[in-house]
Amino acid sequence: MKAALIVAGWIAAPVLYMALFPDSLVLASQILLMGLFALSLDLLVGYAGVASLGHAVFFGIGAYGAGLLAANGWGEPLSALVLTMLVAAIFALPVGLLVVRGGSLGRLMITLGIATLVSEAANRASGITGGADGLQGMDVWPLLGLFSYDLQGRTGFVYAWIVLTLGFLAVRSIVASPFGLSLQAIRENPVRAAALGTPVRARLTFAFVLSAALAGAAGAVMAQTTQVVALNSLGVHLSADVLVMLLIGGVGRLYGGLIGAAIFMVVHHWLSDLDPVYWQIWIGLILIGAALAAPDGILGAIEKLRSRKQVAW
Amino acid sequence: MSGESIWAMPKMSDLLSMRQVRAGYGLSNILEDIDLDIVPGDTIAILGRNGAGKTTLLATIMGQTTVTSGKIFWRGGDFRIVPAARRAHMGIGWVPQERWIFPSLSVRENLTVAARPGQWTLKRVEDLFPRLAERRRNAGNQLSGGEQQMLAIGRALMLNPSLLLLDEPMEGLAPVIINEIRLAIDKLVRESGLSIVIVEHKAKLALSIARRALVIDRGRVIHASDSRSLLDDTPLLTRLLGPS
Numbered sequence: 363m364k365a366a367l368i369v370a371g372w373i374a375a376p377v378l379y380m381a382l383f384p385d386s387l388v389l390a391s392q393i394l395l396m397g398l399f400a401l402s403l404d405l406l407v408g409y410a411g412v413a414s415l416g417h418a419v420f421f422g423i424g425a426y427g428a429g430l431l432a433a434n435g436w437g438e439p440l441s442a443l444v445l446t447m448l449v450a451a452i453f454a455l456p457v458g459l460l461v462v463r464g465g466s467l468g469r470l471m472i473t474l475g476i477a478t479l480v481s482e483a484a485n486r487a488s489g490i491t492g493g494a495d496g497l498q499g500m501d502v503w504p505l506l507g508l509f510s511y512d513l514q515g516r517t518g519f520v521y522a523w524i525v526l527t528l529g530f531l532a533v534r535s536i537v538a539s540p541f542g543l544s545l546q547a548i549r550e551n552p553v554r555a556a557a558l559g560t561p562v563r564a565r566l567t568f569a570f571v572l573s574a575a576l577a578g579a580a581g582a583v584m585a586q587t588t589q590v591v592a593l594n595s596l597g598v599h600l601s602a603d604v605l606v607m608l609l610i611g612g613v614g615r616l617y618g619g620l621i622g623a624a625i626f627m628v629v630h631h632w633l634s635d636l637d638p639v640y641w642q643i644w645i646g647l648i649l650i651g652a653a654l655a656a657p658d659g660i661l662g663a664i665e666k667l668r669s670r671k672q673v674a675w
Numbered sequence: 676m677s678g679e680s681i682w683a684m685p686k687m688s689d690l691l692s693m694r695q696v697r698a699g700y701g702l703s704n705i706l707e708d709i710d711l712d713i714v715p716g717d718t719i720a721i722l723g724r725n726g727a728g729k730t731t732l733l734a735t736i737m738g739q740t741t742v743t744s745g746k747i748f749w750r751g752g753d754f755r756i757v758p759a760a761r762r763a764h765m766g767i768g769w770v771p772q773e774r775w776i777f778p779s780l781s782v783r784e785n786l787t788v789a790a791r792p793g794q795w796t797l798k799r800v801e802d803l804f805p806r807l808a809e810r811r812r813n814a815g816n817q818l819s820g821g822e823q824q825m826l827a828i829g830r831a832l833m834l835n836p837s838l839l840l841l842d843e844p845m846e847g848l849a850p851v852i853i854n855e856i857r858l859a860i861d862k863l864v865r866e867s868g869l870s871i872v873i874v875e876h877k878a879k880l881a882l883s884i885a886r887r888a889l890v891i892d893r894g895r896v897i898h899a900s901d902s903r904s905l906l907d908d909t910p911l912l913t914r915l916l917g918p919s
Contacts, residue, residue: 540787540788540790543780543784543787543788544788546777546779546780546784546788547777547780547788550777550778550779550780551775551777553739553759554775554777555788556758556759556760556763557737557739557759557760557763557769557771557775558760558763558788558789558830558831558834559760559761559763559764559789559791559834560760560788560789561760562760
């Protein structure tokens with residue numbers, strides 16, 4: 363019964379949203395895809411305990427991969443999505459092997475270094491990536507050969523919703539599997555996990571690859587629905603933003619990334635409209651306030667309130 | 676037990692053999708020239724005063740120390756370079772003194788995270804420790820010390836090991852819980868066919884569980900005998916371990 367209600371909710375929510383807010387579908391698609399991106403980071407940071415300041419590299423690989431395919435004659439979105447996820451995963455394998463060798467601070471430095479390197483390489487290769495002007499000339503074919511990308515963003519919204527749903531179900535299955543449990547065990551104590559027979563580096567590398575593939579999916583669909591890819595899609599700034607989204611929502615809680623992405627994007631959008639000059643100052647102040655008021659994110663704060671209520675009863 | 680040459684090869688029937696092993700942490704050796712043979716179904720109590728090297732001996736079997744010389748064999752094969760995770764797969768279950776429960780995982784998740792196929796299943800572990808069945812949905816950090824110890828032993832059993840290493844399993848527990856855990860270990864000794872090495876500060880308790888006894892002092896084996904004879908020889912026990 364509960365499962366049926368959840369399924370009904372997942373189906374009804376986008377239909378309801380499209381009926382109520384037909385003019386906000388483009389923003390909503392971006393929120394959904396940033397939610398998927400944050401979810402991919404949650405698998406890595408929240409469940410495997412591997413901090414990263416370079417996760418946007420994989421989002422960017424997905425975005426540029428899908429963008430380059432569409433700009434060079436292959437605009438079929440689903441095959442391009444699968445292909446770019448594979449490319450992101452393949453690129454993540456050597457990076458993951460490198461990253462998991464480090465300690466927590468070392469991992470931050472390695473991921474930051476790789477993000478800087480890849481971003482600069484994309485900038486230099488302007489003949490391929492479009493450099494600072496961004497990748498242009500994409501021709502994305504209709505979804506399933508039937509649904510063209512309209513200006514209102516309906517097709518993009520439904521596409522983003524479906525990809526997010528599939529990504530969410532995949533991550534939920536992963537974290538509940540013995541593999542996911544072993545990641546949580548490693549996060550809590552890698553020495554302990556190794557003594558119980560868990561091959562720590564291999565598991566973390568695999569988690570890194572899975573997380574990168576999901577980030578690549580988010581990037582690919584973003585490119586296909588907006589038909590624009592800019593250098594900032596693989597920059598350090600976006601890596602920091604997605605980490606902030608995750609922290610706002612709550613790390614290691616599945617829904618945290620989705621909630622954090624929604625709040626971050628809406629506040630971002632609203633403040634930049636309200637105060638086009640100083641909006642970043644307001645964002646900074648809100649982030650400091652949020653970190654002090656809810657250090658474990660919104661879901662962490664809700665959990666604390668619940669446990670306090672239970673104690674009071 | 677001791678006095679064998681470093682070149683003496685272990686018997687193929689031995690589960691684990693240590694020959695003249697020196698081991699410790701970093702550059703400092705804690706164990707000196709340890710010889711030890713464990714056969715299937717063996718139960719050995721490792722006794723000694725504080726700092727004698729008992730825990731280091733278990734940590735060395737688990738690959739957590741630096742072995743500077745000597746040889747360690749597992750079922751006749753060289754074991755020194757095998758990493759800790761592989762040792763667990765090869766059949767060693769370790770219950771460390773600190774218990775090492777994963778606090779955010781539930782009791783059931785703590786058990787299944789280490790599970791490997793074999794005779795020890797979730798049901799069998801819960802039959803051995805019914806308290807774990809009652810608390811299966813609770814998080815690791817919501818358990819009492821005794822329940823955590825049961826969970827640590829249960830989790831090691833879920834690895835389906837051939838050799839179980841128990842480091843101070845009764846430490847800091849209430850008498851009623853000690854009794855419960857002791858009964859469970861007795862059952863393991865009698866019915867499971869497991870080889871068990873138990874490090875325990877409470878010497879008489881350990882000797883009443885184990886068949887053989889090994890006393891360590893300053894990293895060296897200073898006494899080896901069957902448990903019963905040591906338990907019955909109070910003056911020798913007092914001389915080796917001090918008044919209890």
